[in-house]
Amino acid sequence: MRLTAQEVYDKLVNEDGILQLEGQIKFYLGDVNIIVKQRDVVGNIMQEWLQGWLDKRGIEYAPSENTQMPPDFFLNPDDKTKNLLEVKAFNRNRGPGFDIADFRMYEEEIINKPYMLNVDYLIFGYDMNDDGVVTIKDVWLKKVWEITRRMEDWPINLQIKDNVVHKIRPGIWYAEDTARTDYTVFESLEDFISAIEEAVFQNPKTHNNAGTWKAAFLRSYKQETGIDLSIPRWSEIKDKYDLKSVRKLEKAKSDLAKATDQYEKIKERIQLYHQKLHVEQEKNNVGKVGKIQDDIEKQKKNAEKAKEKINKAQAKIDELEG
């Protein structure tokens, strides 16, 4: 039986009800066996479990030819450019801890084999409770750009050791609580390619290929798909993925509104004081006149401070929106 990645997903979730199953890991030695309560182990064995499941269900596949690179399974053994399936798993109570691929191998691979961009990522979010009972909390089927993101200093989230670029790492695509993530995953293949190209340029080890990387990729992609991709410049899109910028802008706008409100109130107050001053001057009440004049001076200083806040917030907004 041959299935697409989507059909594999549907069968797992809808027919086999994987989200309702309870699993466990057991260690046997002699006549003693114990339940293994090591959460990180599950992340490393779901791919083998899926292989066992494909076998048991009689679903055809050819296994991976290079364990370093996607995919884990060719769901169409006769055409290894279509229906490619990569399996990932992570502890759902933590963030995704898996690697996508080695950056240099990946940026070369997608020029040589643009169909690699179409790999389906079948991702399991698992849980292990204190008794060692394993459950699958979530299953996703995603494209690579739907699970990757930028980082602060690089256009793609990279594992960097001693200043050397290693693996492409995932973002968080399921965040209910966006306040906890600083960068959103990419919105499109084009934006993902833009980020990869910028990273090829930025990485000293690939910098010399950057001049022709985009042209080579676009030519290869068109040859394979017939499609002329239009890749945006990274500088034009990078800010929309930075929730920190978005949040900073929101904060600056809120600061501006607050400071403006404050400024208006102080101005009203000063006007009111002037009226009172007028009344007391008419009465020739020297003591009160002096006190009100002091109050007016104080409020004028407050107005200056509020004006400064307004200018500062406006400058921040101009900077962030510019």
Place this chain on the structure above:
Amino acid sequence: MRLTAQEVYDKLVNEDGILQLEGQIKFYLGDVNIIVKQRDVVGNIMQEWLQGWLDKRGIEYAPSENTQMPPDFFLNPDDKTKNLLEVKAFNRNRGPGFDIADFRMYEEEIINKPYMLNVDYLIFGYDMNDDGVVTIKDVWLKKVWEITRRMEDWPINLQIKDNVVHKIRPGIWYAEDTARTDYTVFESLEDFISAIEEAVFQNPKTHNNAGTWKAAFLRSYKQETGIDLSIPRWSEIKDKYDLKSVRKLEKAKSDLAKATDQYEKIKERIQLYHQKLHVEQEKNNVGKVGKIQDDIEKQKKNAEKAKEKINKAQAKIDELEG
């Protein structure tokens, strides 16, 4: 049933034949199960397996009260100062990768509870083959000083991160091939204590306790055991644990022997040349006389070089033996 650590060892090895058993780790989810082929997992589960085994055999124990510190099992639940058992496991195809204890907790613990020095370490050396079959290659029952050693810059093998002392780490006690280890494990409790005391002094975080550490330990040890321990100074014992020094000394002695032999041969040769020179001078054979004189000059230079080697080797020996 109550057993000593030695009886536990004997039952495991002789009665239950643990060295002949074949184990495996399996993951179950739904109607699919797979063999888990992750070697490092075994190291983390042998302690739980032993607990299962103690339960199954009806061997009494009280479990660990602090998982950070030895022991894992109190084999006499009525007296938690005797018959303490700590379980360790490591991949026999690699070196021991487990921790002994946090250094600071340990140096304090053995003052407060000197009986901790008497903990029995039950150590499993396991193997997992490519099919995931787990076998136990070796089981040892050891005292702490029989599985610890010095290192280059510290009297005890320590895990040091960012210049901060963390865990005490094991040595290799089973080395058939001593050429691969630079330091041997300690020969006695006394030498181990000497090393701990020196490390207390050397570690900036414990340095201020070093002045009274030994006195406090000896007092506490005597109070508990009635024994006056005699602790050697670290400077007096450290070299015997350094196989590198031992090997350097052997090399220097061998260099000395070789150079001396060479020097003697050159001197004989020079004597021979002088005899030949005498013969040719008698014959008035000017050509040959000149040639032999050149040869003698050459051999004198060689003799000087050999003499230099002798002096160098002797200096090295004096330095290493001094």
